[in-house]
Amino acid sequence: MDKLLLDTTYILPIFGVKVSLKNYEEMFPKLLEEYVVLYNPLSLVEAKWIILKLTRRVPSKRNLLLRAYRRGLEALLSDERLKNTILTDIKIEEIADRLLVEIGLKDYFDRMIYATAVYEGAILLTEDEELIRIRKEGSVSPKEVLRWNEVIQKIER
Secondary structure, three states, rough: OOOEEOOOOHHHHOOOOOOOOOOOOHHHHHHHHHHHEEOOOOOHHHHHHHHHHHHHHHHHHHHHHHHHHHHHHHHHHHHHOOOOOOOOOOHHHHHHHHHHHHHHHHHHHHHHHHHHHHOOOEEEEEHHHHHHHHHOOOOOOOOOOEEEHHHEEEEEE
């Protein structure tokens, strides 16, 4: 079974944050059957960051959003079908630094998630156009970089 590393977008619904991904609720469980599904723990930090930004925009939903994050975190950590990678190591940092210096990728979360996919020899699942572009132009790359629609097409075959 291929390894598939999720960009943060795909774990946001676990924390109660809606995303615009076709048939997400129906297809995500199938994804877990078809791949060894990984996430970098930095995605948990990024997800919390996104939720904190939402609480600033809609203060009346602060408690609801924070509780949803904790419930989602409990569900994610207890689901054996979702595996966390190591946070970082020398090789991941080296790849991430190359992405900064050689490609100019500024977003630290994106660099680390991409570098983790390279390190793991995994397919990276992302909607991030910059990460998709890097795969085409960069000297270091994961096994593949796919969008949601592309991975769903593979599952449905």
